[in-house]
Amino acid sequence: DIVMTQGALPNPVPSGESVSITCRSSKSLLYSDGKTYLNWYLQRPGQSPQLLIYWMSTRASGVSDRFSGSGSGTDFTLKISGVEAEDVGVYYCQQGLEFPLTFGSGTKLEIK
């Protein structure tokens, strides 16, 4: 199984600051079609998760351009430019390369 490992944030983060959330996979998520099958989600308190980014760097419909994804085949970053109160929650990375589909353990973002 592909293991997804996420980093922590130095909470709480001052409003307006930019933050980067890291995720690492135990296997390259770069497929032969040239796409990297890494997705990001945000779960706000008391809500269901919502898709933010797929294919490592493609924003989902309606997602603010303050969110951007980047990385290599095994190391990934979700950057939030200028955090706002509505960004509070837990961020998860997930690999979509192969079954079993696996998630990282989550990175909590708190805002000061």
Added chain:
Amino acid sequence: EVQLVESGGGLVQPGRSLKLSCLASGFTFSNYGMNWIRQAPGKGLEWVASISSSSSYIYYADTVKGRFTISRDNAKNTLYLQMTSLRSEDTALYYCARIGTIAAFFDYWGQGVMVTVSS
């Protein structure tokens, strides 16, 4: 508007069975793969099972293989999860989620249904 509404959760004793349902609306259900994903209280997300649009392909997490069965009825726009031999570690909020047609990401999620396994 895409909507996924789960039902069928509740309190069940260890070793017993429970069947979850997810009613889909706002999209052509028969065109999409569907999934169950769960979240134990205070914990992260765990993918449970996937089923392709025509039920041709089905996958399970090792933690539920042999005990859970995912199925769908495209005529009723409904996804199911039959859970048997339930254990305390199956206690979780169970989400129904649609998988994107172009890649294995979950683009829509239900609100979740709680399953508590306890004597």
